[in-house]
Amino acid sequence: MLRESVWRSGYLAMCCGLFLTGTGCDDIMEVPDISEEEVVLTAPAEGVTVRGNAVTFTWEPVEDAEAYVLQVATPDFPNASQVVIDRTIQKDTLGNPLPTTFSKEMLPNSYAWRVKAVNSGYETPFTTHHFVLTESDDFSGNTVILNAPDDNFVTNQAEVTLSWGAIAEATGYRLQVLTAEGGTIQEEEITETALEVTFPEGSFTWQVRAEKETESTLYSSRELLVDLTPPNTPELTAPADERTTTDTEITFTWSRTAVTGSPEYDTIYIYSDDSLQNLVDEEEVTDKTFTKTLEKGTYYWNVKGFDRAGNEGEISETYSFTIN
Structure with a gap:
Protein backbone atom coordinates (compact mmCIF):
# COMPACT_ATOMS: atom_id res chain seq x y z
CA MET A 1 0.00 0.00 0.00
CA LEU A 2 1.02 3.60 -0.55
CA ARG A 3 1.52 4.38 3.14
CA GLU A 4 4.08 1.60 3.56
CA SER A 5 5.90 2.63 0.35
CA VAL A 6 6.14 6.18 1.65
CA TRP A 7 7.45 4.87 4.99
CA ARG A 8 10.25 2.89 3.31
CA SER A 9 11.17 5.73 0.96
CA GLY A 10 11.25 8.26 3.78
CA TYR A 11 13.36 5.99 5.96
CA LEU A 12 15.93 5.47 3.22
CA ALA A 13 16.00 9.18 2.36
CA MET A 14 16.60 10.03 5.99
CA CYS A 15 19.57 7.67 6.15
CA CYS A 16 21.05 9.02 2.93
CA GLY A 17 20.49 12.61 3.99
CA LEU A 18 22.91 12.15 6.86
CA PHE A 19 25.79 11.99 4.43
CA LEU A 20 27.38 14.40 1.97
CA THR A 21 25.84 14.94 -1.44
CA GLY A 22 27.46 12.70 -4.04
CA THR A 23 27.76 9.69 -1.77
CA GLY A 24 25.60 6.87 -3.09
CA CYS A 25 23.23 5.18 -0.69
CA ASP A 26 24.48 1.79 -1.87
CA ASP A 27 27.91 2.79 -0.53
CA ILE A 28 26.48 3.80 2.84
CA MET A 29 24.62 0.70 3.92
CA GLU A 30 23.53 -2.69 2.77
CA VAL A 31 19.93 -3.41 3.64
CA PRO A 32 19.24 -7.11 4.30
CA ASP A 33 16.88 -8.60 1.74
CA ILE A 34 13.87 -10.02 3.61
CA SER A 35 11.63 -10.41 0.57
CA GLU A 36 11.88 -14.22 0.69
CA GLU A 37 11.08 -14.43 4.40
CA GLU A 38 7.67 -15.42 5.74
CA VAL A 39 5.82 -13.94 8.70
CA VAL A 40 4.51 -16.82 10.82
CA LEU A 41 1.19 -15.89 12.41
CA THR A 42 0.61 -17.35 15.87
CA ALA A 43 -2.84 -16.26 17.03
CA PRO A 44 -5.64 -16.16 16.15
CA ALA A 45 -4.88 -19.35 14.24
CA GLU A 46 -6.47 -20.05 10.87
CA GLY A 47 -10.22 -20.70 11.09
CA VAL A 48 -10.63 -20.40 14.87
CA THR A 49 -13.51 -18.83 16.76
CA VAL A 50 -12.51 -16.22 19.34
CA ARG A 51 -14.94 -15.42 22.14
CA GLY A 52 -14.93 -12.04 23.84
CA ASN A 53 -14.83 -8.34 23.09
CA ALA A 54 -11.21 -8.07 21.94
CA VAL A 55 -8.53 -9.86 19.96
CA THR A 56 -4.79 -10.06 20.58
CA PHE A 57 -2.84 -10.63 17.37
CA THR A 58 0.59 -12.27 17.69
CA TRP A 59 3.24 -13.43 15.23
CA GLU A 60 6.85 -14.60 15.23
CA PRO A 61 9.67 -12.08 14.73
CA VAL A 62 11.41 -11.76 11.36
CA GLU A 63 15.16 -11.16 11.45
CA ASP A 64 16.20 -7.75 10.03
CA ALA A 65 12.63 -6.42 10.09
CA GLU A 66 12.36 -2.75 11.08
CA ALA A 67 8.56 -2.64 11.23
CA TYR A 68 5.47 -4.76 10.72
CA VAL A 69 2.32 -3.83 8.86
CA LEU A 70 -0.82 -5.31 10.47
CA GLN A 71 -4.12 -5.18 8.63
CA VAL A 72 -7.51 -6.58 9.67
CA ALA A 73 -10.56 -6.52 7.40
CA THR A 74 -14.04 -7.95 7.13
CA PRO A 75 -14.91 -10.26 5.59
CA ASP A 76 -11.67 -10.92 3.65
CA PHE A 77 -8.83 -9.57 1.53
CA PRO A 78 -8.81 -8.29 -1.15
CA ASN A 79 -12.60 -7.82 -1.18
CA ALA A 80 -12.86 -6.01 2.13
CA SER A 81 -16.07 -4.22 3.02
CA GLN A 82 -14.26 -2.56 5.94
CA VAL A 83 -10.62 -2.29 6.99
CA VAL A 84 -10.74 -2.40 10.78
CA ILE A 85 -7.00 -2.10 11.46
CA ASP A 86 -4.23 -0.71 9.24
CA ARG A 87 -1.24 -0.12 11.48
CA THR A 88 2.54 0.09 11.11
CA ILE A 89 4.25 -1.22 14.24
CA GLN A 90 7.75 0.13 14.87
CA LYS A 91 10.39 0.07 17.62
CA ASP A 92 10.30 2.53 20.47
CA THR A 93 13.23 4.81 21.33
CA LEU A 94 14.38 2.79 24.34
CA GLY A 95 15.95 -0.14 22.53
CA ASN A 96 13.15 -2.59 23.29
CA PRO A 97 12.56 -5.40 20.77
CA LEU A 98 10.26 -4.70 17.85
CA PRO A 99 6.75 -5.66 19.08
CA THR A 100 5.11 -8.75 17.61
CA THR A 101 1.72 -8.37 19.27
CA PHE A 102 -1.20 -5.96 19.10
CA SER A 103 -4.59 -5.93 20.89
CA LYS A 104 -7.82 -4.32 19.74
CA GLU A 105 -11.46 -4.19 20.83
CA MET A 106 -13.66 -5.49 17.99
CA LEU A 107 -17.29 -6.29 17.23
CA PRO A 108 -18.52 -9.84 16.56
CA ASN A 109 -17.96 -10.67 12.88
CA SER A 110 -15.89 -12.71 10.43
CA TYR A 111 -12.41 -11.30 9.86
CA ALA A 112 -9.19 -11.77 7.93
CA TRP A 113 -5.92 -10.55 9.39
CA ARG A 114 -2.53 -10.31 7.79
CA VAL A 115 1.00 -9.16 8.59
CA LYS A 116 4.09 -8.36 6.54
CA ALA A 117 7.59 -7.39 7.67
CA VAL A 118 9.25 -4.25 6.28
CA ASN A 119 12.69 -2.67 6.31
CA SER A 120 14.11 0.34 4.48
CA GLY A 121 14.69 -1.62 1.28
CA TYR A 122 12.49 -4.71 1.22
CA GLU A 123 9.27 -6.26 2.46
CA THR A 124 7.93 -9.77 2.86
CA PRO A 125 4.65 -10.94 1.36
CA PHE A 126 1.59 -10.72 3.58
CA THR A 127 0.66 -13.84 5.56
CA THR A 128 -3.11 -14.11 6.11
CA HIS A 129 -5.35 -15.93 8.59
CA HIS A 130 -9.13 -15.92 9.06
CA PHE A 131 -11.15 -16.05 12.28
CA VAL A 132 -14.63 -15.45 13.68
CA LEU A 133 -15.22 -13.24 16.71
CA THR A 134 -18.29 -13.96 18.84
CA GLU A 135 -19.54 -12.59 22.14
CA SER A 136 -18.29 -14.29 25.28
CA ASP A 137 -20.63 -16.71 27.03
CA ASP A 138 -20.08 -14.87 30.31
CA PHE A 139 -18.78 -11.53 31.54
CA SER A 140 -15.43 -12.93 32.71
CA GLY A 141 -14.48 -13.82 29.13
CA ASN A 142 -14.12 -10.16 28.15
CA THR A 143 -10.76 -8.37 27.98
CA VAL A 144 -9.92 -4.86 29.16
CA ILE A 145 -7.89 -3.12 26.45
CA LEU A 146 -5.42 -0.64 27.93
CA ASN A 147 -5.20 2.54 25.87
CA ALA A 148 -2.53 4.76 27.39
CA PRO A 149 0.25 5.02 28.17
CA ASP A 150 1.93 2.45 25.93
CA ASP A 151 3.63 -0.58 27.43
CA ASN A 152 7.16 0.17 28.72
CA PHE A 153 6.32 3.88 28.88
CA VAL A 154 9.10 6.07 30.29
CA THR A 155 8.45 9.54 31.69
CA ASN A 156 9.98 12.27 33.83
CA GLN A 157 6.54 13.38 35.04
CA ALA A 158 5.13 12.02 38.30
CA GLU A 159 1.50 12.54 37.20
CA VAL A 160 0.43 9.98 34.59
CA THR A 161 -3.11 9.51 33.23
CA LEU A 162 -3.97 5.83 32.82
CA SER A 163 -6.83 4.98 30.45
CA TRP A 164 -8.55 1.88 29.07
CA GLY A 165 -11.51 0.82 26.96
CA ALA A 166 -15.00 0.33 28.35
CA ILE A 167 -16.57 -3.10 28.77
CA ALA A 168 -20.29 -3.48 28.10
CA GLU A 169 -22.26 -4.37 31.24
CA ALA A 170 -19.35 -3.50 33.54
CA THR A 171 -20.42 -1.75 36.73
CA GLY A 172 -16.89 -0.62 37.54
CA TYR A 173 -13.17 -1.17 37.15
CA ARG A 174 -10.44 -2.10 39.59
CA LEU A 175 -7.05 -0.43 39.03
CA GLN A 176 -3.92 -1.62 40.79
CA VAL A 177 -0.41 -0.13 40.73
CA LEU A 178 2.33 -2.60 41.67
CA THR A 179 6.01 -2.11 42.40
CA ALA A 180 8.74 -4.08 40.64
CA GLU A 181 8.79 -6.36 43.70
CA GLY A 182 5.05 -7.04 43.40
CA GLY A 183 3.79 -4.88 46.25
CA THR A 184 0.58 -2.89 45.75
CA ILE A 185 1.06 0.87 46.25
CA GLN A 186 -2.39 1.94 45.02
CA GLU A 187 -5.74 0.26 44.38
CA GLU A 188 -8.86 2.05 43.16
CA GLU A 189 -12.44 1.02 42.38
CA ILE A 190 -13.87 3.48 39.84
CA THR A 191 -16.62 3.68 37.23
CA GLU A 192 -14.67 5.84 34.77
CA THR A 193 -12.18 4.54 32.20
CA ALA A 194 -9.32 6.89 33.10
CA LEU A 195 -7.51 8.00 36.24
CA GLU A 196 -4.58 10.31 36.90
CA VAL A 197 -2.09 8.66 39.24
CA THR A 198 0.83 10.34 41.00
CA PHE A 199 3.79 7.97 40.95
CA PRO A 200 6.97 8.00 43.00
CA GLU A 201 10.19 7.36 41.12
CA GLY A 202 10.71 3.76 40.01
CA SER A 203 9.43 0.91 37.85
CA PHE A 204 5.77 -0.09 38.09
CA THR A 205 3.08 -2.37 36.70
CA TRP A 206 -0.42 -0.98 36.32
CA GLN A 207 -3.32 -3.31 35.74
CA VAL A 208 -7.07 -3.02 35.28
CA ARG A 209 -9.96 -5.46 35.35
CA ALA A 210 -13.67 -4.92 34.74
CA GLU A 211 -16.20 -5.95 37.39
CA LYS A 212 -19.91 -6.76 37.35
CA GLU A 213 -21.44 -7.69 40.69
CA THR A 214 -19.60 -10.90 41.66
CA GLU A 215 -17.98 -11.42 38.24
CA SER A 216 -14.76 -9.94 36.91
CA THR A 217 -12.44 -10.17 33.94
CA LEU A 218 -8.77 -11.03 34.14
CA TYR A 219 -6.37 -8.15 34.73
CA SER A 220 -4.75 -6.47 31.72
CA SER A 221 -1.36 -4.99 32.60
CA ARG A 222 1.44 -2.76 31.32
CA GLU A 223 4.81 -1.56 32.59
CA LEU A 224 6.03 1.99 33.10
CA LEU A 225 9.11 3.74 34.45
CA VAL A 226 9.04 7.08 36.25
CA ASP A 227 12.48 8.71 36.21
CA LEU A 228 12.60 12.08 37.96
CA THR A 229 16.38 12.37 38.42
CA PRO A 230 18.58 14.09 35.81
CA PRO A 231 21.93 12.57 34.81
CA ASN A 232 25.08 13.62 36.62
CA THR A 233 27.38 16.29 35.18
CA PRO A 234 30.10 14.89 32.88
Missing part, protein backbone atom coordinates in the same frame (compact mmCIF):
# COMPACT_ATOMS: atom_id res chain seq x y z
CA GLU A 235 33.76 15.36 33.78
CA LEU A 236 35.98 16.00 30.75
CA THR A 237 39.11 13.86 30.39
CA ALA A 238 40.75 14.40 27.00
CA PRO A 239 41.91 16.42 25.24
CA ALA A 240 43.09 18.25 28.33
CA ASP A 241 42.18 21.90 28.71
CA GLU A 242 44.33 24.26 26.60
CA ARG A 243 46.19 21.36 24.99
CA THR A 244 48.13 22.00 21.75
CA THR A 245 48.54 19.27 19.12
CA THR A 246 49.40 18.77 15.45
CA ASP A 247 47.07 15.80 15.12
CA THR A 248 43.85 16.67 13.28
CA GLU A 249 42.07 13.51 14.46
CA ILE A 250 40.90 14.27 17.98
CA THR A 251 39.49 11.68 20.38
CA PHE A 252 37.29 13.19 23.06
CA THR A 253 36.72 11.27 26.31
CA TRP A 254 34.86 12.02 29.53
CA SER A 255 33.34 10.28 32.53
CA ARG A 256 29.97 10.47 34.22
CA THR A 257 28.51 8.29 36.97
CA ALA A 258 25.23 6.79 35.79
CA VAL A 259 21.99 7.32 37.70
CA THR A 260 19.54 4.45 38.17
CA GLY A 261 16.55 4.92 35.88
CA SER A 262 16.02 5.24 32.15
CA PRO A 263 18.88 4.76 29.64
CA GLU A 264 21.30 7.69 29.59
CA TYR A 265 23.39 9.25 26.85
CA ASP A 266 25.58 12.31 26.34
CA THR A 267 25.70 15.03 23.73
CA ILE A 268 29.08 16.56 22.89
CA TYR A 269 29.25 20.11 21.54
CA ILE A 270 32.32 21.42 19.67
CA TYR A 271 32.68 25.15 18.93
CA SER A 272 35.24 27.28 17.09
CA ASP A 273 34.84 30.37 19.29
CA ASP A 274 35.11 31.02 23.01
CA SER A 275 31.62 32.56 23.14
CA LEU A 276 30.24 29.14 22.09
CA GLN A 277 28.20 30.55 19.22
CA ASN A 278 29.80 28.86 16.20
CA LEU A 279 28.85 25.19 16.58
CA VAL A 280 31.16 22.92 14.57
CA ASP A 281 29.62 19.59 15.59
CA GLU A 282 27.00 18.15 17.91
CA GLU A 283 26.75 14.39 18.41
CA GLU A 284 24.76 12.03 20.61
CA VAL A 285 27.14 9.54 22.25
CA THR A 286 26.45 6.49 24.43
CA ASP A 287 29.97 5.27 25.28
CA LYS A 288 31.64 8.49 26.54
CA THR A 289 34.13 8.72 23.69
CA PHE A 290 33.97 10.44 20.33
CA THR A 291 36.50 10.91 17.51
CA LYS A 292 36.38 13.81 15.07
CA THR A 293 38.74 15.04 12.34
CA LEU A 294 39.10 18.83 12.48
CA GLU A 295 40.96 21.54 10.60
CA LYS A 296 43.72 23.63 12.17
CA GLY A 297 42.47 26.14 14.71
CA THR A 298 41.33 26.57 18.29
CA TYR A 299 38.26 24.69 19.51
CA TYR A 300 36.07 24.64 22.61
CA TRP A 301 34.04 21.64 23.76
CA ASN A 302 31.68 20.53 26.48
CA VAL A 303 29.30 17.65 27.19
CA LYS A 304 25.80 17.34 28.63
CA GLY A 305 23.99 14.26 29.94
CA PHE A 306 20.42 13.28 28.99
CA ASP A 307 18.14 10.30 29.59
CA ARG A 308 15.32 8.71 27.61
CA ALA A 309 12.75 9.97 30.11
CA GLY A 310 13.51 13.54 29.01
CA ASN A 311 15.69 14.64 31.91
CA GLU A 312 18.68 16.90 31.21
CA GLY A 313 21.76 17.20 33.40
CA GLU A 314 24.02 20.20 33.88
CA ILE A 315 26.47 21.05 31.11
CA SER A 316 30.09 20.23 31.88
CA GLU A 317 32.80 22.84 32.13
CA THR A 318 34.25 23.91 28.77
CA TYR A 319 37.73 22.84 27.64
CA SER A 320 39.74 24.28 24.76
CA PHE A 321 42.49 22.89 22.53
CA THR A 322 44.47 24.08 19.53
CA ILE A 323 45.49 22.21 16.37
CA ASN A 324 48.63 23.70 14.76
Whole structure:
Protein backbone atom coordinates (compact mmCIF):
# COMPACT_ATOMS: atom_id res chain seq x y z
CA MET A 1 0.00 0.00 0.00
CA LEU A 2 1.02 3.60 -0.55
CA ARG A 3 1.52 4.38 3.14
CA GLU A 4 4.08 1.60 3.56
CA SER A 5 5.90 2.63 0.35
CA VAL A 6 6.14 6.18 1.65
CA TRP A 7 7.45 4.87 4.99
CA ARG A 8 10.25 2.89 3.31
CA SER A 9 11.17 5.73 0.96
CA GLY A 10 11.25 8.26 3.78
CA TYR A 11 13.36 5.99 5.96
CA LEU A 12 15.93 5.47 3.22
CA ALA A 13 16.00 9.18 2.36
CA MET A 14 16.60 10.03 5.99
CA CYS A 15 19.57 7.67 6.15
CA CYS A 16 21.05 9.02 2.93
CA GLY A 17 20.49 12.61 3.99
CA LEU A 18 22.91 12.15 6.86
CA PHE A 19 25.79 11.99 4.43
CA LEU A 20 27.38 14.40 1.97
CA THR A 21 25.84 14.94 -1.44
CA GLY A 22 27.46 12.70 -4.04
CA THR A 23 27.76 9.69 -1.77
CA GLY A 24 25.60 6.87 -3.09
CA CYS A 25 23.23 5.18 -0.69
CA ASP A 26 24.48 1.79 -1.87
CA ASP A 27 27.91 2.79 -0.53
CA ILE A 28 26.48 3.80 2.84
CA MET A 29 24.62 0.70 3.92
CA GLU A 30 23.53 -2.69 2.77
CA VAL A 31 19.93 -3.41 3.64
CA PRO A 32 19.24 -7.11 4.30
CA ASP A 33 16.88 -8.60 1.74
CA ILE A 34 13.87 -10.02 3.61
CA SER A 35 11.63 -10.41 0.57
CA GLU A 36 11.88 -14.22 0.69
CA GLU A 37 11.08 -14.43 4.40
CA GLU A 38 7.67 -15.42 5.74
CA VAL A 39 5.82 -13.94 8.70
CA VAL A 40 4.51 -16.82 10.82
CA LEU A 41 1.19 -15.89 12.41
CA THR A 42 0.61 -17.35 15.87
CA ALA A 43 -2.84 -16.26 17.03
CA PRO A 44 -5.64 -16.16 16.15
CA ALA A 45 -4.88 -19.35 14.24
CA GLU A 46 -6.47 -20.05 10.87
CA GLY A 47 -10.22 -20.70 11.09
CA VAL A 48 -10.63 -20.40 14.87
CA THR A 49 -13.51 -18.83 16.76
CA VAL A 50 -12.51 -16.22 19.34
CA ARG A 51 -14.94 -15.42 22.14
CA GLY A 52 -14.93 -12.04 23.84
CA ASN A 53 -14.83 -8.34 23.09
CA ALA A 54 -11.21 -8.07 21.94
CA VAL A 55 -8.53 -9.86 19.96
CA THR A 56 -4.79 -10.06 20.58
CA PHE A 57 -2.84 -10.63 17.37
CA THR A 58 0.59 -12.27 17.69
CA TRP A 59 3.24 -13.43 15.23
CA GLU A 60 6.85 -14.60 15.23
CA PRO A 61 9.67 -12.08 14.73
CA VAL A 62 11.41 -11.76 11.36
CA GLU A 63 15.16 -11.16 11.45
CA ASP A 64 16.20 -7.75 10.03
CA ALA A 65 12.63 -6.42 10.09
CA GLU A 66 12.36 -2.75 11.08
CA ALA A 67 8.56 -2.64 11.23
CA TYR A 68 5.47 -4.76 10.72
CA VAL A 69 2.32 -3.83 8.86
CA LEU A 70 -0.82 -5.31 10.47
CA GLN A 71 -4.12 -5.18 8.63
CA VAL A 72 -7.51 -6.58 9.67
CA ALA A 73 -10.56 -6.52 7.40
CA THR A 74 -14.04 -7.95 7.13
CA PRO A 75 -14.91 -10.26 5.59
CA ASP A 76 -11.67 -10.92 3.65
CA PHE A 77 -8.83 -9.57 1.53
CA PRO A 78 -8.81 -8.29 -1.15
CA ASN A 79 -12.60 -7.82 -1.18
CA ALA A 80 -12.86 -6.01 2.13
CA SER A 81 -16.07 -4.22 3.02
CA GLN A 82 -14.26 -2.56 5.94
CA VAL A 83 -10.62 -2.29 6.99
CA VAL A 84 -10.74 -2.40 10.78
CA ILE A 85 -7.00 -2.10 11.46
CA ASP A 86 -4.23 -0.71 9.24
CA ARG A 87 -1.24 -0.12 11.48
CA THR A 88 2.54 0.09 11.11
CA ILE A 89 4.25 -1.22 14.24
CA GLN A 90 7.75 0.13 14.87
CA LYS A 91 10.39 0.07 17.62
CA ASP A 92 10.30 2.53 20.47
CA THR A 93 13.23 4.81 21.33
CA LEU A 94 14.38 2.79 24.34
CA GLY A 95 15.95 -0.14 22.53
CA ASN A 96 13.15 -2.59 23.29
CA PRO A 97 12.56 -5.40 20.77
CA LEU A 98 10.26 -4.70 17.85
CA PRO A 99 6.75 -5.66 19.08
CA THR A 100 5.11 -8.75 17.61
CA THR A 101 1.72 -8.37 19.27
CA PHE A 102 -1.20 -5.96 19.10
CA SER A 103 -4.59 -5.93 20.89
CA LYS A 104 -7.82 -4.32 19.74
CA GLU A 105 -11.46 -4.19 20.83
CA MET A 106 -13.66 -5.49 17.99
CA LEU A 107 -17.29 -6.29 17.23
CA PRO A 108 -18.52 -9.84 16.56
CA ASN A 109 -17.96 -10.67 12.88
CA SER A 110 -15.89 -12.71 10.43
CA TYR A 111 -12.41 -11.30 9.86
CA ALA A 112 -9.19 -11.77 7.93
CA TRP A 113 -5.92 -10.55 9.39
CA ARG A 114 -2.53 -10.31 7.79
CA VAL A 115 1.00 -9.16 8.59
CA LYS A 116 4.09 -8.36 6.54
CA ALA A 117 7.59 -7.39 7.67
CA VAL A 118 9.25 -4.25 6.28
CA ASN A 119 12.69 -2.67 6.31
CA SER A 120 14.11 0.34 4.48
CA GLY A 121 14.69 -1.62 1.28
CA TYR A 122 12.49 -4.71 1.22
CA GLU A 123 9.27 -6.26 2.46
CA THR A 124 7.93 -9.77 2.86
CA PRO A 125 4.65 -10.94 1.36
CA PHE A 126 1.59 -10.72 3.58
CA THR A 127 0.66 -13.84 5.56
CA THR A 128 -3.11 -14.11 6.11
CA HIS A 129 -5.35 -15.93 8.59
CA HIS A 130 -9.13 -15.92 9.06
CA PHE A 131 -11.15 -16.05 12.28
CA VAL A 132 -14.63 -15.45 13.68
CA LEU A 133 -15.22 -13.24 16.71
CA THR A 134 -18.29 -13.96 18.84
CA GLU A 135 -19.54 -12.59 22.14
CA SER A 136 -18.29 -14.29 25.28
CA ASP A 137 -20.63 -16.71 27.03
CA ASP A 138 -20.08 -14.87 30.31
CA PHE A 139 -18.78 -11.53 31.54
CA SER A 140 -15.43 -12.93 32.71
CA GLY A 141 -14.48 -13.82 29.13
CA ASN A 142 -14.12 -10.16 28.15
CA THR A 143 -10.76 -8.37 27.98
CA VAL A 144 -9.92 -4.86 29.16
CA ILE A 145 -7.89 -3.12 26.45
CA LEU A 146 -5.42 -0.64 27.93
CA ASN A 147 -5.20 2.54 25.87
CA ALA A 148 -2.53 4.76 27.39
CA PRO A 149 0.25 5.02 28.17
CA ASP A 150 1.93 2.45 25.93
CA ASP A 151 3.63 -0.58 27.43
CA ASN A 152 7.16 0.17 28.72
CA PHE A 153 6.32 3.88 28.88
CA VAL A 154 9.10 6.07 30.29
CA THR A 155 8.45 9.54 31.69
CA ASN A 156 9.98 12.27 33.83
CA GLN A 157 6.54 13.38 35.04
CA ALA A 158 5.13 12.02 38.30
CA GLU A 159 1.50 12.54 37.20
CA VAL A 160 0.43 9.98 34.59
CA THR A 161 -3.11 9.51 33.23
CA LEU A 162 -3.97 5.83 32.82
CA SER A 163 -6.83 4.98 30.45
CA TRP A 164 -8.55 1.88 29.07
CA GLY A 165 -11.51 0.82 26.96
CA ALA A 166 -15.00 0.33 28.35
CA ILE A 167 -16.57 -3.10 28.77
CA ALA A 168 -20.29 -3.48 28.10
CA GLU A 169 -22.26 -4.37 31.24
CA ALA A 170 -19.35 -3.50 33.54
CA THR A 171 -20.42 -1.75 36.73
CA GLY A 172 -16.89 -0.62 37.54
CA TYR A 173 -13.17 -1.17 37.15
CA ARG A 174 -10.44 -2.10 39.59
CA LEU A 175 -7.05 -0.43 39.03
CA GLN A 176 -3.92 -1.62 40.79
CA VAL A 177 -0.41 -0.13 40.73
CA LEU A 178 2.33 -2.60 41.67
CA THR A 179 6.01 -2.11 42.40
CA ALA A 180 8.74 -4.08 40.64
CA GLU A 181 8.79 -6.36 43.70
CA GLY A 182 5.05 -7.04 43.40
CA GLY A 183 3.79 -4.88 46.25
CA THR A 184 0.58 -2.89 45.75
CA ILE A 185 1.06 0.87 46.25
CA GLN A 186 -2.39 1.94 45.02
CA GLU A 187 -5.74 0.26 44.38
CA GLU A 188 -8.86 2.05 43.16
CA GLU A 189 -12.44 1.02 42.38
CA ILE A 190 -13.87 3.48 39.84
CA THR A 191 -16.62 3.68 37.23
CA GLU A 192 -14.67 5.84 34.77
CA THR A 193 -12.18 4.54 32.20
CA ALA A 194 -9.32 6.89 33.10
CA LEU A 195 -7.51 8.00 36.24
CA GLU A 196 -4.58 10.31 36.90
CA VAL A 197 -2.09 8.66 39.24
CA THR A 198 0.83 10.34 41.00
CA PHE A 199 3.79 7.97 40.95
CA PRO A 200 6.97 8.00 43.00
CA GLU A 201 10.19 7.36 41.12
CA GLY A 202 10.71 3.76 40.01
CA SER A 203 9.43 0.91 37.85
CA PHE A 204 5.77 -0.09 38.09
CA THR A 205 3.08 -2.37 36.70
CA TRP A 206 -0.42 -0.98 36.32
CA GLN A 207 -3.32 -3.31 35.74
CA VAL A 208 -7.07 -3.02 35.28
CA ARG A 209 -9.96 -5.46 35.35
CA ALA A 210 -13.67 -4.92 34.74
CA GLU A 211 -16.20 -5.95 37.39
CA LYS A 212 -19.91 -6.76 37.35
CA GLU A 213 -21.44 -7.69 40.69
CA THR A 214 -19.60 -10.90 41.66
CA GLU A 215 -17.98 -11.42 38.24
CA SER A 216 -14.76 -9.94 36.91
CA THR A 217 -12.44 -10.17 33.94
CA LEU A 218 -8.77 -11.03 34.14
CA TYR A 219 -6.37 -8.15 34.73
CA SER A 220 -4.75 -6.47 31.72
CA SER A 221 -1.36 -4.99 32.60
CA ARG A 222 1.44 -2.76 31.32
CA GLU A 223 4.81 -1.56 32.59
CA LEU A 224 6.03 1.99 33.10
CA LEU A 225 9.11 3.74 34.45
CA VAL A 226 9.04 7.08 36.25
CA ASP A 227 12.48 8.71 36.21
CA LEU A 228 12.60 12.08 37.96
CA THR A 229 16.38 12.37 38.42
CA PRO A 230 18.58 14.09 35.81
CA PRO A 231 21.93 12.57 34.81
CA ASN A 232 25.08 13.62 36.62
CA THR A 233 27.38 16.29 35.18
CA PRO A 234 30.10 14.89 32.88
CA GLU A 235 33.76 15.36 33.78
CA LEU A 236 35.98 16.00 30.75
CA THR A 237 39.11 13.86 30.39
CA ALA A 238 40.75 14.40 27.00
CA PRO A 239 41.91 16.42 25.24
CA ALA A 240 43.09 18.25 28.33
CA ASP A 241 42.18 21.90 28.71
CA GLU A 242 44.33 24.26 26.60
CA ARG A 243 46.19 21.36 24.99
CA THR A 244 48.13 22.00 21.75
CA THR A 245 48.54 19.27 19.12
CA THR A 246 49.40 18.77 15.45
CA ASP A 247 47.07 15.80 15.12
CA THR A 248 43.85 16.67 13.28
CA GLU A 249 42.07 13.51 14.46
CA ILE A 250 40.90 14.27 17.98
CA THR A 251 39.49 11.68 20.38
CA PHE A 252 37.29 13.19 23.06
CA THR A 253 36.72 11.27 26.31
CA TRP A 254 34.86 12.02 29.53
CA SER A 255 33.34 10.28 32.53
CA ARG A 256 29.97 10.47 34.22
CA THR A 257 28.51 8.29 36.97
CA ALA A 258 25.23 6.79 35.79
CA VAL A 259 21.99 7.32 37.70
CA THR A 260 19.54 4.45 38.17
CA GLY A 261 16.55 4.92 35.88
CA SER A 262 16.02 5.24 32.15
CA PRO A 263 18.88 4.76 29.64
CA GLU A 264 21.30 7.69 29.59
CA TYR A 265 23.39 9.25 26.85
CA ASP A 266 25.58 12.31 26.34
CA THR A 267 25.70 15.03 23.73
CA ILE A 268 29.08 16.56 22.89
CA TYR A 269 29.25 20.11 21.54
CA ILE A 270 32.32 21.42 19.67
CA TYR A 271 32.68 25.15 18.93
CA SER A 272 35.24 27.28 17.09
CA ASP A 273 34.84 30.37 19.29
CA ASP A 274 35.11 31.02 23.01
CA SER A 275 31.62 32.56 23.14
CA LEU A 276 30.24 29.14 22.09
CA GLN A 277 28.20 30.55 19.22
CA ASN A 278 29.80 28.86 16.20
CA LEU A 279 28.85 25.19 16.58
CA VAL A 280 31.16 22.92 14.57
CA ASP A 281 29.62 19.59 15.59
CA GLU A 282 27.00 18.15 17.91
CA GLU A 283 26.75 14.39 18.41
CA GLU A 284 24.76 12.03 20.61
CA VAL A 285 27.14 9.54 22.25
CA THR A 286 26.45 6.49 24.43
CA ASP A 287 29.97 5.27 25.28
CA LYS A 288 31.64 8.49 26.54
CA THR A 289 34.13 8.72 23.69
CA PHE A 290 33.97 10.44 20.33
CA THR A 291 36.50 10.91 17.51
CA LYS A 292 36.38 13.81 15.07
CA THR A 293 38.74 15.04 12.34
CA LEU A 294 39.10 18.83 12.48
CA GLU A 295 40.96 21.54 10.60
CA LYS A 296 43.72 23.63 12.17
CA GLY A 297 42.47 26.14 14.71
CA THR A 298 41.33 26.57 18.29
CA TYR A 299 38.26 24.69 19.51
CA TYR A 300 36.07 24.64 22.61
CA TRP A 301 34.04 21.64 23.76
CA ASN A 302 31.68 20.53 26.48
CA VAL A 303 29.30 17.65 27.19
CA LYS A 304 25.80 17.34 28.63
CA GLY A 305 23.99 14.26 29.94
CA PHE A 306 20.42 13.28 28.99
CA ASP A 307 18.14 10.30 29.59
CA ARG A 308 15.32 8.71 27.61
CA ALA A 309 12.75 9.97 30.11
CA GLY A 310 13.51 13.54 29.01
CA ASN A 311 15.69 14.64 31.91
CA GLU A 312 18.68 16.90 31.21
CA GLY A 313 21.76 17.20 33.40
CA GLU A 314 24.02 20.20 33.88
CA ILE A 315 26.47 21.05 31.11
CA SER A 316 30.09 20.23 31.88
CA GLU A 317 32.80 22.84 32.13
CA THR A 318 34.25 23.91 28.77
CA TYR A 319 37.73 22.84 27.64
CA SER A 320 39.74 24.28 24.76
CA PHE A 321 42.49 22.89 22.53
CA THR A 322 44.47 24.08 19.53
CA ILE A 323 45.49 22.21 16.37
CA ASN A 324 48.63 23.70 14.76
